[in-house]
Amino acid sequence: xxxxxxxxxxxxxxxxxxELTEAPRNLDVGTGLLLENEHLKxxxxxxxxxxxxxxxxxxxxxxxxxxxxxxxxxxxxDGTYRVREYRTGETQYQExxxxxxxxxxxxxxxxxxxxxxxxxxxx
Numbered sequence: 001x002x003x004x005x006x007x008x009x010x011x012x013x014x015x016x017x018x019e020l021t022e023a024p025r026n027l028d029v030g031t032g033l034l035l036e037n038e039h040l041k042x043x044x045x046x047x048x049x050x051x052x053x054x055x056x057x058x059x060x061x062x063x064x065x066x067x068x069x070x071x072x073x074x075x076x077x078d079g080t081y082r083v084r085e086y087r088t089g090e091t092q093y094q095e096x097x098x099x100x101x102x103x104x105x106x107x108x109x110x111x112x113x114x115x116x117x118x119x120x121x122x123x
Contacts, residue, residue: 003090007083011075016055016105020077023055023103029062030118039123045106045116052107059101063093064118071110077103086114 013020030043031053045064047053055077069088075081096102108114 003084003086005082005084009081010079011081013079019055024057026056028056041120043118047108047114049108049111055105057101057103058096060120061095062120064116065091067115067117068113070112070114073107073109075105083109
């Protein structure tokens with residue numbers, strides 16, 4: 001199952017300059033940390049309609065699963081954005097590291113709460 005891209009485009013990163021300056025040090029990849037041990041971190045991402053999570057950095061291998069689907073807007077540090085439809089149960093794995101950091105934000109662009117569980121793999 002793959003997310004459906006509804007829209008793609010560009011935005012002015014200058015609108016988020018202060019946040020983007022801090023983003024490489026913001027390793028909070030969710031709205032709440034549910035579990036942390038020497039092997040993993042389990043995060044919840046829970047956003048109400050119109051609510052946005054700040055720009056942050058992904059520096060580890062991780063996967064996410066959609067718990068409650070909806071429409072999300074993801075802006076990347078390079079000035080591009082995508083609006084996607086996320087379906088309940090959808091899961092995606094990504095690999096990032098010191099030489100492949102991903103910086104983005106995430107906004108609920110739908111009309112209902114959206115929820116994910118994100119698991120960062122520490123070893």
